[in-house]
Amino acid sequence: MAETKGGKRFFTVARVFLLIIVIPLLLIFFLISTSIFQLGGTSKRGAITVLDQKSKEEIMTRATAVAENVADFLRERERGILISTILPTTAAAYKEFIDKNKQALWVKKNGNVVKVFEPLYVEMLLIDKIGDEIIKIADGRVVPKAKLVNVGDPKNTTYKSEDYFSKAKNINKGEVYISRVTGWYVNRFDFEAGERFKGVIRLATPLFDKDGFAGIITLALDTRHLARFTDNIIPTQAGYVLEVDASTGNYTYMVDNQGFVISHPNDYHIAGLYKDGTPVPPLRNEIVDEMTKKGEEVLNLNLLGSMDPGLPEVAKDAAAGHSGIKTYKFGGHTKVVAYSPIQFYSKDFPAPAGFGWVGMGIDVDKFNEQATETSQQIEKEARAWITTVVLILIIAIVLLFTISAILAKGITRSIEAEVPPEAEKAGRHYDDDEVQED
DSSP states (O other), rough: OOHHHHHHHHHHHHHHIIIIIIHHHHHHHHHHHHHHHHHHHHHHHSSOOOOOHHHHHHHHHHHHHHHHHHHHHHHHHHHHHHHHHHHOHHHHHHHHHHHEEEEEEEETTTEEEEEEEEHHHHEEEEETTBBEEEEEEEEEEEGGGOOBBTSSSGGTTTTTTOOHHHHTTTOTOOOOOOOOEEEEEEOOHHTTTEEEEEEEEEEEEEETTEEEEEEEEEEEEETTTHHHHTBBBTTOOOBBBOOOOGTOOOEEEEEEETTTTOOSSSSSSSOOOOOTOOOOOOTTTTTHHHHHHHTTBBBBBBGOTOOTTTHHHHHHHTTOOOOEEEEETTTTTEEEEEEEEEEESSSSSTTTTEEEEEEEEEEEHHHHHHHHHHHHHHHHHHHHHHHHHHHEEEEEEHHHHHHHHHHHHHHHHHHHHSHHHHHHHTTTTSSSSSSOOO
């Protein structure tokens, strides 16, 4: 009889542990598992969502904002060259001007990505009325007089072909000549080896004295400060990156008013010059194979009709001063391009095309492939989390049952020790729910 009563007490105590520990543990497991699956499902749905109309409108808004920022930046540079005309005409004053005009760039140094403040201008020149350089600041240093040249001859200019002296000489006081992006071309092989495009936009304005035209002053804007508006943007992401992978088809670029690419994640698409100052020809259908073999792949979007028929249409509409979104098929892929004109106008960049335009391109199929891969990774991680939770739960239950068994036996022994043997023999049941009367 005592053995039966002891077993009953043991199972009563075990049931209590089951109710207060194991069942809540199972409920917690259920809630955690449900939350993981819901989070995974939400993440998957977000990852595999294709570009809907709202997403396209957001990209269009972003392209417009970038184009406006570029236009504001160019207007500030235009004001900068006019301000420079009132500086004392000394090398010290010009060098101080260069040193004070800096902006932030993200660059890679010694394998690390760092934010540095770099001069906006790589050159500043004072030139007399016949084209002779009087003062020259280049790369932050004063150039010795023995190395000054006559830039009236384009062959003597930095890039062997610049005509900024003749252009600035023939404009009115207060007007500014602004060149196109000019720089040595970087081919595909050099780009893949780590070289990057380094060019300038030349700003020049005439100077006058009592006798009339007295010369010009020029600033050479480092085009890295222009490219930073587009080079670090992925259209479908809110943040910024150091370098965009163009192979994803998801990147931002800039085009001038003639259709030439002037900013692109792949610098070998940017228009540039051979070392003799002649321009590298853009890709056209009849020379595409020849140029590609040499790694020379300059893009003029107006000439790509046979290779990518959608882009010349975009370039034409943007040159007319319009913003828009175009979806089209090319090479079996669905492409989306959001574009917006850079509304900076001058004598050299007249309306409606202005300076050019900003484009944000997305290869929808590649984007969806990446999204699918992401969703599969999310599902895999969710399953791994569930497996981990199950293992932890099984181990916890085994431990709890072991502990509860030990505790139940201990409590049962304590109860038995408290029950007088005479009461057991008399049939008194202290562990029943109701105390029985004799």
